[in-house]
Amino acid sequence: MLLRAFRVGSSSLTNADLAARKRAYRLAAVVVSLADAFHHATAVPDIALPLMRKIAEAEKVNVGLAVPDQTAMVYLAAVRHSRDSVSRTRRVAPGTRIPMELTSIGMAWLAAVPAGVREHLLAQIAEKAGDEWPALHKELSRGIAQAQAQGYCTANYQPGHLTAVGAAFRGPDHQWYGLNISFPHKPSEKPRDVARYAPLLLGLIEKISVSCGVEDGVE
Template structure:
């Protein structure tokens, strides 16, 4: 006989609840297994229930739209309100999207705009130089690539959206540090310095040189600091209204792109592309 303590019983799901759930949510529950967090998914479903012309919605309406039980919806809306993703109206006992929800939307739109603007410029650089071009943002203690454009050459750096590279010893990371706030810089430095050991003082000097290069020429160079056989250049795009800092990077094997080429040809080309991105995005150039 099976031990009843080891058997988990699933509550029956009503037909109304089943129909209310989106197909994507059901697929995620089936495919995600242990990695799938149901409570988080239900919270996101509640946020997704708000539509373009909605002003305020009550728990009853949200329960109908999501297929989630009203008591559960009530707990979710309370939690989202406490976190700033919803705003509660005591008079009508309804909810509307809060500041944090709008902030997420602005970040997503800004990222989309930047990626779309960057694509043709990245393709042009990759075609002209035969090198790999990437667009990245800081994510904690690394740079996260949002877009990557390889050339038609058979050799080069292979990057892809979602791949990560270090901050302090890459051209793109140093370009980011050139305009980052002092608080952000110190947070990064404190987080990574122990992993570099005796190299750390020289890396800090290289970061400072890169900041001067960005200010003077619009790009910085990284000659064999990330990988001994890789040279690269980085430029930075700082969005208005604090909407993000993006680095534009180009690099490849040192035998294909020696330091002289980075300094005289590839770097200036990258700086021009960064200037064009700023113009298209309405940033100061």
């Protein structure tokens, strides 16, 4: 453990100090305990997963459930049945992180949370983006506005491969969750595909909310 690196007379250590003393960081079994504790803190993933799987298998799409961690979205559950090359080769599992600012699930979550929370995170994203921020801000503003107006937003996180529709809902623990459906990117068929999958996504949120005992998980 990193705490073992501290000795009498060394009340503060930098990352370089810790690296020099411990040589390398290594995951310990306590990480499994923390993950298990987090998993049991909410019933939403267990309730959502069978409903997600049903749509993913029937429609041959990917369905994901995520929560935020700083400026990333972290998957709690993912079911992948899309036939595109990225979905067949890229492993997405609980714990997989994706950028909040580049994904429909992230933009939908940003659209749902209070303005103060959103502005704080946008400032962090802007600092990270640097010179790319103006273009990124334009796309983020579009996605957030779309989610606030229509209840969902769209994004191409894997350009040329996947398009996704994302939405957010409030769970019984009062936490905001992000949910998405992604499918093969076909520019000529995108309007038709979005018209098909967006209602499925919103219907899925309604089913999850009812199963969780939440009358209206979308605001």
